[in-house]
Amino acid sequence: MRLLERPGRWLIILPPLLFLTVFFLIPFAFAFKISLAETAPRVPPFTDIFTHTPDGHIQVSVSLANFKYLLTDEVYGIAYLYSLKTAFFSTLICLALGYPMAYAISRASKTTQSILLLIIILPFWTSFLLRVYALEGIIRDGGILNTVLLKLGLISQPLKIMRTSIAVYLGIIYSYLPFMVLPLFATLEKLDNTLLEAAADLGSPPWRAFLDVTVPQSIPGVIAGSMLVFIPAVGEFVIPSLLGGPDNLMIGRVLWDEFFGNHDWPVASAVAIAFLFLLAGPIAIYQYYNTRQQEA
């Protein structure tokens, strides 16, 4: 308020507001519109929803056929469920791995802390695609993991990891682990140490103090981290496409194939819209905790 006079404020507010409205929000309206159209052999490959009749009226022709198709062809249901299941268990494993890591970092001295944080953030900055590719080098049939295990005599023939669900899980956990650790660290770092001291003074053993004091206070971090892993993981395309097999149908892959393989834009839009409804709950939870944390 004090920064600028009222008219001047709009010079600051309008550019990002307009840009994001036009190029992030309005696209969803177009996707919704096209999900109600039908495929047509032309450019762009779908029918018009609004057409002008010769007598000057506007005719609206919408069809729910694409959404019905999603319900009748079982491949979509299977892909949705498989995506949700994979994302859910990957998130749990990331939490199990990430919590002790974040806790350890929050207990370290300030200098060690900044070095450890850099170590965690560095992979987050490095190419996602290239990290998935690097993982393929480890787990493929003739990769390092199988070579080492064979040399050690622990296995007699190579483990089949590539093109299985296990590869998809490994890929998601490997790629999204930093997304879990960073928000967890942010809440654990703010933890009030005097509460732990109080618990110790009152005779709590450290594990009791951890469960009664640390865990409840870190819940916002647990939720933020879980959502940051779960939501993108449900829509993951690169990982199932490069590491998974034909059975590991995730919804992102179905959408990609529908769009690039079948050129069926209306069905692809319907998949995206249905997917968005499915994610509305988790996204709302994330937004809620995020704004609360920002205002705290």
Next chain:
Amino acid sequence: MERRFSPVLFAALCLGIAVLYVPILVLIAYSFNASALVSVWGGFSTQWYAELMHNRQILDAALLSLEVAVASSTAAVLLGTLAAIALVRFARFPGRLMLTGMVNAPLVMPEIITGITQLLLFVSMLQMFGWPHRGFTTIVIAHIAFCTAYVTVTVQSRLQSADRSLEEAAMDLGSSPAQAFVEVTLPIIAPALISSWLLSFTLSLDDLVISSFVSGPGASTLPMVIYSKVKLGVSPDVNALASLIICIVGSCVIAAGYFMRRQEKQRLLEMQIAERG
């Protein structure tokens, strides 16, 4: 309370860090493999790096990706900083809730949804206004949208912790509000601007899914070329290219981190001196 590592915590931390780093280190080691067979070690060689320099397709794609990344991260820093100022300094204005939602949603929105919706917008716009044609322009616009979100979040947290009283002091001494902001607060948030530019740059350089949707014929970014090669399996020249990108991005990040830490220390020192004097 004394802060110390228990052995269990230490082991968990080491395991997690190993999980993150071993694949990358193995990849870099294999990029120096003389053998064309990716499973066999055939001695040390830099031949795959030399071959990259003669691959037209990869060089063109790398150039396009760099141009896109510079253009979109620069625009995103401008838009994102404005959005952060609006959200931190203006307690209420029409559209505030919408702006908050739009800067947070891209952080979690699956890329595949953002990609397809933006493509459908561009196609419809082209039909209606004859602009934009799919290619460089559409990729840059799409990248600006998601980079702006990251910039806003980074700058926002920095701006919240910046001390308003310095700006107020400048205004008491006769500065206009805009002048006070530019001369006092801008230098304080400058490290956040630099780091968010770098973050946007790497995010843009890395994007595969959104670019694949909004790009047109003839405009292939580096990740798109890498993806189509990786689809065919592990190969030594991709190992070399990947190692090169990882090393360049990695050293940029470390340099940026070092630079910002130094600047931060300098600032704290100056403030201590100012308080004493």
